Amino acid sequence: MLITHFGHACLLLDTGRARLLLDPGTFSAGFEQVRGLDAVLVTHQHFDHLDADRIRPLLDANPDARLIVDSGTAEQLAEIPHEVVAPGAELEIAGAHVDVLGGEHAVIHPDIPVVPNNAYLVDGTHLHPGDAYTPAPQPVDVLFLPTGAPWLKLSEAVEYLRAVAPRAAVPIHEAVLARPAMHYGMFERLKPEATTLRVLDRETATQV
DSSP, X not given: OEEEEOSTTOEEEEOSSOEEEEOOOTTOOSGGGOOSOSEEEOOOSSTTTOOHHHHHHHHHHOTTOEEEEOHHHHTTOTTSOOEEOOTTOEEEETTEEEEEEEEXXXXXXXXXXXXXXXXXXXXXXXXEOOSSOOOOSSOOSEEEEEOOOTTOOHXXXXXXXXXXXXXXXXXXXOGGGTOTHHHHHXXXXXXXXXXXXXXXXXXXXXXX
């Protein structure tokens, strides 16, 4: 299995038979140039996992690629041809076997609705859990390990890694560690009404 990480949650898995691109989102770059895809798989509807502006050109450049998504993502695709799958489904894609696992996104905050989240287990060996601590139904060789997110607590990620106990763990979902705007936006959305959120410019004295 050859793996190319395009940043954050976006990965190209080349099994030697199938070329599968997972989660081409807004925090990822370089996937637009990938050709010869057999499928694009999206775990869930959030923008950092699906860039709606770049998915159409990507599919136009890969006319044989199947777009496989969860039910929540499907609502955003309008006329773009796609297949909706749910946990429990088994897919055959150009000689690769994909088990659909998961069910729900991890809880970000009790006030934020939980959306559907598919995890994808490729050939029984490589697990992309999406945005959840999706249990592995069997020992897996490689776990793509979420590293930073509004829903993620480091100690819980460590316990997830220990529970799955893969041969190798590949950190993904790391872009938010350098893009604090996602967290700032969450603070703004969920803060008390009387509270003002002020993000200070570095090295600039500011009265707050």
